[in-house]
Amino acid sequence: MIGIFDSGIGGLTTCRALKQALPGHDMVYFGDTARTPYGSKSREAVVRYSLENSRFLLDMGAEMIVVGCNTASSVAPEAIRQAFDVPVFEVVHPAVEEALAVTKKGQIGVIGTRGTIDSGVYETRIKELLPSATVHSNACPLLVPLVEEGWFHRPETRRIVKSYIHPLRERQIDTLILGCTHYPMLESIIREKAGRRVTIINSGVAVARQVKAYVESHAEWREKGGQGSGDRFYVSDYTPQFRSIAESILKQKVDLQRVQQ
Ligand code: DGL
Numbered sequence: 001m002i003g004i005f006d007s008g009i010g011g012l013t014t015c016r017a018l019k020q021a022l023p024g025h026d027m028v029y030f031g032d033t034a035r036t037p038y039g040s041k042s043r044e045a046v047v048r049y050s051l052e053n054s055r056f057l058l059d060m061g062a063e064m065i066v067v068g069c070n071t072a073s074s075v076a077p078e079a080i081r082q083a084f085d086v087p088v089f090e091v092v093h094p095a096v097e098e099a100l101a102v103t104k105k106g107q108i109g110v111i112g113t114r115g116t117i118d119s120g121v122y123e124t125r126i127k128e129l130l131p132s133a134t135v136h137s138n139a140c141p142l143l144v145p146l147v148e149e150g151w152f153h154r155p156e157t158r159r160i161v162k163s164y165i166h167p168l169r170e171r172q173i174d175t176l177i178l179g180c181t182h183y184p185m186l187e188s189i190i191r192e193k194a195g196r197r198v199t200i201i202n203s204g205v206a207v208a209r210q211v212k213a214y215v216e217s218h219a220e221w222r223e224k225g226g227q228g229s230g231d232r233f234y235v236s237d238y239t240p241q242f243r244s245i246a247e248s249i250l251k252q253k254v255d256l257q258r259v260q261q
Protein backbone atom coordinates (compact mmCIF):
# COMPACT_ATOMS: atom_id res chain seq x y z
CA MET A 1 0.00 0.00 0.00
CA ILE A 2 1.28 3.48 -0.92
CA GLY A 3 1.18 6.09 1.87
CA ILE A 4 0.92 9.78 0.95
CA PHE A 5 0.81 12.75 3.25
CA ASP A 6 0.36 16.48 2.87
CA SER A 7 -0.26 19.41 5.17
CA GLY A 8 -3.89 19.36 4.08
CA ILE A 9 -5.90 18.36 1.08
CA GLY A 10 -3.64 19.75 -1.67
CA GLY A 11 -1.64 16.51 -1.66
CA LEU A 12 -4.74 14.81 -3.01
CA THR A 13 -3.61 16.16 -6.39
CA THR A 14 -0.53 13.93 -5.94
CA CYS A 15 -2.82 11.08 -4.89
CA ARG A 16 -4.91 11.64 -8.03
CA ALA A 17 -1.78 11.48 -10.21
CA LEU A 18 -0.66 8.29 -8.43
CA LYS A 19 -4.08 6.69 -8.93
CA GLN A 20 -3.89 7.47 -12.64
CA ALA A 21 -0.35 6.09 -12.91
CA LEU A 22 -0.96 2.99 -10.75
CA PRO A 23 -4.70 2.25 -10.79
CA GLY A 24 -4.38 -1.23 -9.23
CA HIS A 25 -2.55 -0.04 -6.12
CA ASP A 26 -4.15 0.98 -2.84
CA MET A 27 -3.40 4.35 -1.29
CA VAL A 28 -3.61 5.52 2.27
CA TYR A 29 -3.67 9.30 2.53
CA PHE A 30 -3.13 11.55 5.51
CA GLY A 31 -3.93 15.27 5.32
CA ASP A 32 -2.72 17.20 8.35
CA THR A 33 -5.63 19.63 8.16
CA ALA A 34 -5.40 20.52 11.87
CA ARG A 35 -1.85 21.86 11.47
CA THR A 36 -2.02 23.27 7.95
CA PRO A 37 -0.42 25.39 6.53
CA TYR A 38 3.13 24.04 6.69
CA GLY A 39 4.38 26.76 4.35
CA SER A 40 4.67 29.33 7.12
CA LYS A 41 6.04 26.93 9.81
CA SER A 42 9.66 26.50 10.89
CA ARG A 43 11.83 23.77 9.39
CA GLU A 44 11.91 21.96 12.78
CA ALA A 45 8.14 21.88 13.02
CA VAL A 46 7.69 20.60 9.44
CA VAL A 47 10.29 17.83 10.00
CA ARG A 48 8.57 16.78 13.24
CA TYR A 49 5.11 16.75 11.64
CA SER A 50 6.47 14.80 8.66
CA LEU A 51 7.92 12.10 10.91
CA GLU A 52 4.64 11.83 12.81
CA ASN A 53 2.64 11.65 9.59
CA SER A 54 4.93 8.94 8.17
CA ARG A 55 4.63 6.92 11.40
CA PHE A 56 0.86 7.14 11.16
CA LEU A 57 0.81 5.96 7.52
CA LEU A 58 3.10 3.02 8.30
CA ASP A 59 0.84 2.06 11.22
CA MET A 60 -2.07 2.13 8.77
CA GLY A 61 -0.29 -0.41 6.55
CA ALA A 62 1.70 1.79 4.15
CA GLU A 63 4.87 0.18 2.78
CA MET A 64 6.13 3.27 0.97
CA ILE A 65 5.96 6.97 1.80
CA VAL A 66 5.27 9.64 -0.80
CA VAL A 67 5.72 13.12 0.62
CA GLY A 68 2.90 14.80 -1.29
CA CYS A 69 3.79 18.26 -0.07
CA ASN A 70 6.54 20.47 -1.48
CA THR A 71 7.11 22.23 1.82
CA ALA A 72 7.74 18.92 3.61
CA SER A 73 9.68 17.61 0.59
CA SER A 74 12.01 20.61 0.89
CA VAL A 75 13.11 19.82 4.44
CA ALA A 76 12.04 16.36 5.66
CA PRO A 77 12.89 13.45 3.28
CA GLU A 78 16.30 12.69 4.82
CA ALA A 79 14.87 12.56 8.32
CA ILE A 80 12.09 10.21 7.11
CA ARG A 81 14.61 7.95 5.34
CA GLN A 82 16.75 7.76 8.46
CA ALA A 83 13.80 6.99 10.72
CA PHE A 84 11.98 4.38 8.59
CA ASP A 85 13.18 1.51 6.44
CA VAL A 86 10.77 1.93 3.49
CA PRO A 87 11.12 3.61 0.08
CA VAL A 88 10.57 7.37 0.44
CA PHE A 89 9.66 9.61 -2.50
CA GLU A 90 9.35 13.37 -2.50
CA VAL A 91 8.03 15.83 -5.07
CA VAL A 92 10.94 18.26 -5.58
CA HIS A 93 13.47 16.04 -7.36
CA PRO A 94 11.09 14.61 -9.98
CA ALA A 95 9.71 18.09 -10.76
CA VAL A 96 13.23 19.44 -11.30
CA GLU A 97 14.12 16.55 -13.59
CA GLU A 98 11.00 17.11 -15.69
CA ALA A 99 11.62 20.84 -15.90
CA LEU A 100 15.18 20.28 -17.09
CA ALA A 101 13.98 17.78 -19.67
CA VAL A 102 11.63 20.29 -21.29
CA THR A 103 13.26 23.73 -20.85
CA LYS A 104 14.66 25.20 -24.03
CA LYS A 105 16.24 28.41 -22.73
CA GLY A 106 16.97 27.34 -19.13
CA GLN A 107 14.72 30.14 -17.83
CA ILE A 108 12.78 28.31 -15.15
CA GLY A 109 10.10 29.78 -12.91
CA VAL A 110 9.18 28.23 -9.57
CA ILE A 111 6.16 29.08 -7.45
CA GLY A 112 5.53 27.66 -4.00
CA THR A 113 4.84 28.46 -0.39
CA ARG A 114 7.18 30.75 1.55
CA GLY A 115 8.68 27.68 3.24
CA THR A 116 9.54 26.04 -0.08
CA ILE A 117 10.82 29.18 -1.78
CA ASP A 118 12.84 30.34 1.26
CA SER A 119 14.46 26.89 1.54
CA GLY A 120 15.99 27.50 -1.93
CA VAL A 121 15.67 23.79 -2.60
CA TYR A 122 14.44 24.12 -6.19
CA GLU A 123 17.08 26.64 -7.15
CA THR A 124 19.85 24.52 -5.58
CA ARG A 125 18.74 21.30 -7.30
CA ILE A 126 18.25 22.98 -10.68
CA LYS A 127 21.68 24.63 -10.51
CA GLU A 128 23.33 21.34 -9.48
CA LEU A 129 21.99 19.67 -12.60
CA LEU A 130 22.11 22.62 -15.04
CA PRO A 131 24.50 25.34 -13.81
CA SER A 132 23.64 27.60 -16.76
CA ALA A 133 19.93 27.71 -15.81
CA THR A 134 18.37 30.85 -14.40
CA VAL A 135 15.75 30.28 -11.73
CA HIS A 136 13.05 32.88 -11.05
CA SER A 137 11.16 32.08 -7.87
CA ASN A 138 8.08 33.61 -6.36
CA ALA A 139 6.41 32.71 -3.06
CA CYS A 140 2.62 32.71 -3.43
CA PRO A 141 1.29 32.48 0.14
CA LEU A 142 -2.29 33.43 -0.75
CA LEU A 143 -2.87 30.53 -3.12
CA VAL A 144 -3.13 27.72 -0.54
CA PRO A 145 -5.96 29.41 1.42
CA LEU A 146 -7.78 30.15 -1.85
CA VAL A 147 -7.63 26.44 -2.77
CA GLU A 148 -8.61 25.33 0.75
CA GLU A 149 -11.61 27.68 0.47
CA GLY A 150 -12.54 26.19 -2.90
CA TRP A 151 -12.22 29.57 -4.65
CA PHE A 152 -11.09 27.97 -7.89
CA HIS A 153 -12.86 30.27 -10.36
CA ARG A 154 -13.43 33.52 -8.47
CA PRO A 155 -12.33 36.84 -10.05
CA GLU A 156 -10.30 37.59 -6.90
CA THR A 157 -8.36 34.36 -7.45
CA ARG A 158 -7.64 35.29 -11.06
CA ARG A 159 -6.31 38.69 -9.99
CA ILE A 160 -4.09 37.23 -7.27
CA VAL A 161 -2.71 34.53 -9.58
CA LYS A 162 -1.97 37.20 -12.18
CA SER A 163 -0.04 39.34 -9.71
CA TYR A 164 2.13 36.35 -8.69
CA ILE A 165 2.76 35.11 -12.22
CA HIS A 166 3.28 38.49 -13.90
CA PRO A 167 6.87 39.07 -12.62
CA LEU A 168 7.87 35.61 -13.85
CA ARG A 169 6.28 36.20 -17.23
CA GLU A 170 8.22 39.47 -17.50
CA ARG A 171 11.43 37.49 -17.03
CA GLN A 172 10.42 35.37 -20.01
CA ILE A 173 10.45 32.00 -18.29
CA ASP A 174 9.83 29.06 -20.63
CA THR A 175 9.04 26.51 -17.88
CA LEU A 176 7.09 26.93 -14.67
CA ILE A 177 7.23 24.46 -11.79
CA LEU A 178 4.08 24.31 -9.65
CA GLY A 179 6.10 23.83 -6.46
CA CYS A 180 3.09 23.27 -4.24
CA THR A 181 0.64 20.42 -4.46
CA HIS A 182 -2.32 22.77 -4.02
CA TYR A 183 -1.57 24.68 -7.20
CA PRO A 184 -2.74 22.09 -9.77
CA MET A 185 -6.26 23.07 -8.66
CA LEU A 186 -5.52 26.51 -10.14
CA GLU A 187 -3.59 25.18 -13.12
CA SER A 188 -5.88 26.52 -15.83
CA ILE A 189 -5.67 30.08 -14.46
CA ILE A 190 -1.90 29.77 -13.91
CA ARG A 191 -1.50 28.47 -17.47
CA GLU A 192 -3.52 31.36 -18.87
CA LYS A 193 -1.56 33.98 -16.89
CA ALA A 194 1.83 32.42 -17.70
CA GLY A 195 1.13 32.38 -21.43
CA ARG A 196 1.03 29.63 -24.02
CA ARG A 197 4.78 29.41 -24.48
CA VAL A 198 5.38 28.32 -20.90
CA THR A 199 5.43 24.58 -20.07
CA ILE A 200 3.83 23.87 -16.71
CA ILE A 201 5.35 21.16 -14.50
CA ASN A 202 3.04 19.56 -11.94
CA SER A 203 5.18 18.10 -9.14
CA GLY A 204 2.52 15.51 -8.24
CA VAL A 205 2.44 14.15 -11.78
CA ALA A 206 6.25 14.12 -11.83
CA VAL A 207 6.53 12.04 -8.65
CA ALA A 208 3.78 9.68 -9.84
CA ARG A 209 5.91 8.85 -12.89
CA GLN A 210 8.89 8.14 -10.65
CA VAL A 211 6.86 5.92 -8.29
CA LYS A 212 5.41 4.06 -11.28
CA ALA A 213 8.91 3.38 -12.62
CA TYR A 214 9.95 2.10 -9.19
CA VAL A 215 6.90 -0.18 -8.88
CA GLU A 216 7.39 -1.58 -12.37
CA SER A 217 11.02 -2.38 -11.72
CA HIS A 218 10.43 -4.17 -8.38
CA ALA A 219 8.69 -7.56 -8.60
CA GLU A 220 7.41 -7.43 -5.00
CA TRP A 221 5.69 -4.11 -5.78
CA ARG A 222 4.34 -5.21 -9.16
CA GLU A 223 2.60 -8.10 -7.41
CA LYS A 224 0.82 -5.79 -4.99
CA GLY A 225 -1.20 -4.22 -7.82
CA GLY A 226 -4.79 -5.43 -7.92
CA GLN A 227 -4.67 -7.13 -4.50
CA GLY A 228 -6.37 -4.23 -2.96
CA SER A 229 -8.77 -3.48 -0.20
CA GLY A 230 -9.48 0.10 -1.38
CA ASP A 231 -8.13 3.56 -0.68
CA ARG A 232 -8.39 5.26 2.70
CA PHE A 233 -8.30 8.96 3.50
CA TYR A 234 -7.50 10.39 6.92
CA VAL A 235 -7.35 13.97 8.16
CA SER A 236 -6.36 15.45 11.51
CA ASP A 237 -9.31 17.85 11.43
CA TYR A 238 -12.58 17.38 9.61
CA THR A 239 -15.01 19.86 8.12
CA PRO A 240 -17.63 19.28 5.38
CA GLN A 241 -15.68 21.89 3.36
CA PHE A 242 -12.60 19.62 3.35
CA ARG A 243 -14.73 16.73 2.16
CA SER A 244 -16.27 18.67 -0.68
CA ILE A 245 -12.87 19.95 -1.88
CA ALA A 246 -11.41 16.44 -1.58
CA GLU A 247 -14.26 15.17 -3.75
CA SER A 248 -13.72 17.89 -6.33
CA ILE A 249 -10.01 17.01 -6.49
CA LEU A 250 -10.51 13.24 -6.74
CA LYS A 251 -13.79 13.42 -8.68
CA GLN A 252 -15.28 10.65 -6.56
CA LYS A 253 -17.05 10.26 -3.23
CA VAL A 254 -14.48 10.46 -0.42
CA ASP A 255 -14.94 9.20 3.10
CA LEU A 256 -12.56 11.41 5.10
CA GLN A 257 -11.91 9.93 8.52
CA ARG A 258 -10.71 12.16 11.31
CA VAL A 259 -7.83 10.88 13.45
CA GLN A 260 -6.04 12.39 16.43
CA GLN A 261 -2.47 13.31 15.53
N1 DGL B 1 0.61 21.48 -0.18
C1 DGL B 1 1.71 22.17 0.46
C2 DGL B 1 2.91 22.16 -0.47
O1 DGL B 1 2.93 21.44 -1.43
C3 DGL B 1 1.42 23.60 0.80
C4 DGL B 1 0.42 23.88 1.81
C5 DGL B 1 0.96 24.44 3.10
O2 DGL B 1 1.52 25.52 3.18
O3 DGL B 1 0.77 23.72 4.06
O4 DGL B 1 3.84 22.86 -0.27
